[in-house]
Amino acid sequence: MFDTLTSRFETAFTKLRGRGKLSADDVDAALSEIRVALLEADVNLDVVTGLTERIRRRAVGEELSRALNPAQQVVKIVLSELTTSLGGEQFTITHAPKPPTVVLLAGLQGSGKTTNAAKLAQWFLRQGRSPLLVGADLQRPAAVEQLRTLGERAGVPVFSHRRGPVKAASASLAEATRTGRDVVIVDTAGRLAIDAEMMDQVRRISKAVRPHYTFLVVDATVGQDAVNSARTFNDTLALDGVILTKLDGDARGGAALSVKEVVGRPIAFASVGEKLEDFEPFHPDRLASRILGMGDVETLIDKAESAFEAEQAEATASRLLEGTFTFDDFLTTMQQVLGMGNLRSLLGMMPGVPPELRGAEVDEGRIGRITGMIHSMTPHERAEPDIIDASRRQRIAAGSGCRPSDVKALIDQFKQMRSMMKGLGGLGGRRMAAASKVRSSKQGARSGGKSSASKRRGSGGRTTPKGPVPVSKTPLTLPGLEKGEWPGLN
Amino acid sequence: MTLTIIVGLVVLAAAVLVAAVVVLRRRRSRVPGDGDGATAVGEAVDRVVGRLADRAAAGAAGGPAPSLRDRLSKARAALTGPLTALERTSVSQEAWTEVTEALIRADVGLATSSEIVEAARARADSARGDPTAAKAALQTELRERLGGFDRSLARRSDGESPSVWLFVGVNGTGKTTTIGKLAKREADAGSGVVLAAGDTFRAAAADQLAMWAERSSVHIVRGSAGADPASVVYDAVESAAARGADLVMADTAGRFHTEHNLMAELQKVRRVADKGSGVVTETLLVLDATTGQNGLAQARQFTGAVDVTGVVLTKLDGSAKGGIVVAVQAELGVPVKLVGVGEGIADLVPFDTSEFVEALFA
Numbered sequence A: 001m002f003d004t005l006t007s008r009f010e011t012a013f014t015k016l017r018g019r020g021k022l023s024a025d026d027v028d029a030a031l032s033e034i035r036v037a038l039l040e041a042d043v044n045l046d047v048v049t050g051l052t053e054r055i056r057r058r059a060v061g062e063e064l065s066r067a068l069n070p071a072q073q074v075v076k077i078v079l080s081e082l083t084t085s086l087g088g089e090q091f092t093i094t095h096a097p098k099p100p101t102v103v104l105l106a107g108l109q110g111s112g113k114t115t116n117a118a119k120l121a122q123w124f125l126r127q128g129r130s131p132l133l134v135g136a137d138l139q140r141p142a143a144v145e146q147l148r149t150l151g152e153r154a155g156v157p158v159f160s161h162r163r164g165p166v167k168a169a170s171a172s173l174a175e176a177t178r179t180g181r182d183v184v185i186v187d188t189a190g191r192l193a194i195d196a197e198m199m200d201q202v203r204r205i206s207k208a209v210r211p212h213y214t215f216l217v218v219d220a221t222v223g224q225d226a227v228n229s230a231r232t233f234n235d236t237l238a239l240d241g242v243i244l245t246k247l248d249g250d251a252r253g254g255a256a257l258s259v260k261e262v263v264g265r266p267i268a269f270a271s272v273g274e275k276l277e278d279f280e281p282f283h284p285d286r287l288a289s290r291i292l293g294m295g296d297v298e299t300l301i302d303k304a305e306s307a308f309e310a311e312q313a314e315a316t317a318s319r320l321l322e323g324t325f326t327f328d329d330f331l332t333t334m335q336q337v338l339g340m341g342n343l344r345s346l347l348g349m350m351p352g353v354p355p356e357l358r359g360a361e362v363d364e365g366r367i368g369r370i371t372g373m374i375h376s377m378t379p380h381e382r383a384e385p386d387i388i389d390a391s392r393r394q395r396i397a398a399g400s401g402c403r404p405s406d407v408k409a410l411i412d413q414f415k416q417m418r419s420m421m422k423g424l425g426g427l428g429g430r431r432m433a434a435a436s437k438v439r440s441s442k443q444g445a446r447s448g449g450k451s452s453a454s455k456r457r458g459s460g461g462r463t464t465p466k467g468p469v470p471v472s473k474t475p476l477t478l479p480g481l482e483k484g485e486w487p488g489l490n
Numbered sequence B: 001m002t003l004t005i006i007v008g009l010v011v012l013a014a015a016v017l018v019a020a021v022v023v024l025r026r027r028r029s030r031v032p033g034d035g036d037g038a039t040a041v042g043e044a045v046d047r048v049v050g051r052l053a054d055r056a057a058a059g060a061a062g063g064p065a066p067s068l069r070d071r072l073s074k075a076r077a078a079l080t081g082p083l084t085a086l087e088r089t090s091v092s093q094e095a096w097t098e099v100t101e102a103l104i105r106a107d108v109g110l111a112t113s114s115e116i117v118e119a120a121r122a123r124a125d126s127a128r129g130d131p132t133a134a135k136a137a138l139q140t141e142l143r144e145r146l147g148g149f150d151r152s153l154a155r156r157s158d159g160e161s162p163s164v165w166l167f168v169g170v171n172g173t174g175k176t177t178t179i180g181k182l183a184k185r186e187a188d189a190g191s192g193v194v195l196a197a198g199d200t201f202r203a204a205a206a207d208q209l210a211m212w213a214e215r216s217s218v219h220i221v222r223g224s225a226g227a228d229p230a231s232v233v234y235d236a237v238e239s240a241a242a243r244g245a246d247l248v249m250a251d252t253a254g255r256f257h258t259e260h261n262l263m264a265e266l267q268k269v270r271r272v273a274d275k276g277s278g279v280v281t282e283t284l285l286v287l288d289a290t291t292g293q294n295g296l297a298q299a300r301q302f303t304g305a306v307d308v309t310g311v312v313l314t315k316l317d318g319s320a321k322g323g324i325v326v327a328v329q330a331e332l333g334v335p336v337k338l339v340g341v342g343e344g345i346a347d348l349v350p351f352d353t354s355e356f357v358e359a360l361f362a
Helices: A005-016 A024-040 A045-059 A070-087 A113-126 A143-154 A165-179 A196-209 A226-237 A254-263 A284-291 A297-307 A310-322 A327-339 A343-349 A364-375 A379-383 A390-400 A404-425 A428-433 A449-455 B002-022 B025-029 B042-061 B068-079 B081-085 B093-105 B110-126 B133-146 B175-188 B205-215 B229-243 B260-275 B294-306 B324-332 B353-360
Strands: A101-107 A131-136 A158-160 A183-188 A213-219 A241-245 A267-271 A279-281 B163-168 B193-197 B219-222 B247-250 B279-288 B310-314 B336-340 B348-350
Touching: A024 A045, A024 A070, A024 B110, A045 A070, A045 A254, A045 B093, A070 A254, A070 A284, A101 A113, A101 A196, A101 A226, A113 A131, A113 A143, A113 A183, A113 A241, A113 A267, A113 A279, A131 A143, A131 A165, A143 A158, A143 B205, A158 A165, A165 A183, A165 A196, A183 A196, A196 A226, A213 A226, A213 A254, A226 A254, A241 A254, A254 A267, A254 A284, A267 A284, A310 A327, A327 A364, A327 A379, A364 A390, A364 A404, A390 A404, B093 B110, B093 B133, B110 B133, B110 B324, B133 B324, B133 B353, B163 B175, B163 B229, B163 B260, B163 B294, B175 B193, B175 B205, B175 B247, B175 B279, B175 B310, B175 B336, B175 B348, B193 B205, B193 B229, B205 B219, B219 B229, B229 B247, B229 B260, B247 B260, B260 B279, B260 B294, B279 B294, B279 B324, B279 B336, B294 B324, B310 B324
Parallel strands: A101 A183, A101 A213, A131 A158, A131 A183, A213 A241, A241 A267, B163 B247, B163 B279, B193 B219, B193 B247, B279 B310, B310 B336
Antiparallel strands: A267 A279, B336 B348
């Protein structure tokens, strides 16, 4: 119902356009939407109260900027407040002068301690350290076996001791010294914050190893109760930071904000997938936009960066905006996009994607067919789909084992999309003239927007303008997206 | 469908391309989408929200703002308050708002909480003058929303065996532990039970299940690490049929409902479990009581993919209330069948509506 903050937001602000300052009333109208969004994202009720007050203080009296409409401006303030709240000090690990550096992981059952102990170990390994994993979870059946398997996968030795978790933990220090390991990561059993006996056990483990860093492992899907357990763990163990897990699902992760407020310690790492490498230092700005349901463009860009060759991507993008996008470009792009991972999770990260589409099934098996059809075209046909007539369609269909109507459908859709994109590129001088901030702008001068598009001469082959691609100053919107419509998808 | 994919893909690809090239650091100012107007429960929501605003304003006015800890401990003390407030002769707006907040704190969700309270108010208003009416109305409303479901675990009605119970859910909710406990219960009740170690992904998941199998002396069928989970489940079903066992409990790897391929894999497991000698009579979604609003998305996707027949609500022995199941049941008609209240082998109990409703406000 309240899928994104932004979808409710514009309504509250339509009447505001064109005034000079954000008044208290304006801000209040927006704040109620913000509260709803934060609650929907599982931010704790009391934390919401504190946050919105800080947002109010920042927003009231703010000069309206010329570039942003009031709604955008408030969103900007909200995002920046959330980012500040989530971020604060940047987390860094200072290694103990006398090794080993001891790291203790604690948390509720099922939050992902064992998996993340291994991920953390691999992270240390990548930092050039030699970690030792310690299995101090003798509660859950086979937890130590799980850690051993993961340790093997990560290339990190695992130490445990049958005579109890405290014994295992304390003996591990000597083991680390003996084997020359300079980081010790202690995995403890999952426990409920209200379980006095188990909380006492983890306190004793902590006393035995005197950890340099104690991390609370928090699951991004946790709801309102996150504050209660975080507070108890912090009282018992004096936490140094938080590891946020299960960000690979679609949970907004508002709990992170609650925990940060209660514990007052930074979120150090984020676990974003099932593989051991899916573990990275935490980015407050990314989670802030995720909490507000605004997509996760940063992660998307990161993924894109690793999948695309920057120059090639620029060339493709410029052809896209000019309307000279070819089937070859389409094919390359499609393969690159597929290389970025699951289509649906990509859709989930894109801002402005309507919820229906976010959940849309994308049958990746069919992509093979499309590839087949394109491969059955001649290079000339791929560059100029307009020349494909009935007889060519027949041939392409025969070549790819499809019906001619499938080929026609593909081509029609392709053309429709292409002209749509061209529309985006040619949305008049205002946007284009404002073009700035191109990826490669460090190296080169910016070319004035529209001119590069209009340089293109009418016919035939694709001309790729030199220099960086002009982009619109206004935030990225695909045609039709503002209205929540995806042409051809309804 | 093909067209959908093409266009979806291309638009996606285009967007990604442009985004990648443009470095859209400006996204902070992005405000897409159209606003939806008033909603059904909008008013009630606004009241809760308004109250929050008042509180925030009060906090701002009165000198140094109280620390978060102060606020939280006050809030906790207030938790026992809302129902008492409803017992007063004249039930104020304030009292109802407090109740809504208590529900939100229990992870029932803003929209569902507001709906429930609106409905309870309507009930209470029709019984004006009775001081206990408000409290009774709220509890009745909750009980009615939650009640009326068959919460027994189904077996085959054709007299044949084995029946298959499939356990699904996201990572770390307690699927393996639940199966361990339930195997003991069913075996003690005289059923021949076979466990299928269908989680071939998580390291040592099969070992974990094997330890539970040993504790309750039931047979377990496991495949090698990374084996096709569907084949492990199939083997377990056939093994159960050969031994004349009544029941197969199939574990599956935790997976996020957003992972299309993994959900397709799960669908395959379910199909294959039905294929041989067995029939799937229960597909149980294991939900963690600490889960917030994402629980509803999980339930939706799993129900859509494998036709979930019931929910197992785990870790209810902590301070989390598991209120999300109220929304799950309301929207999807999937009832909670079992509740996990501890790590012991006996700590799996049937769901009791009245107890759950009481606990929501405890």
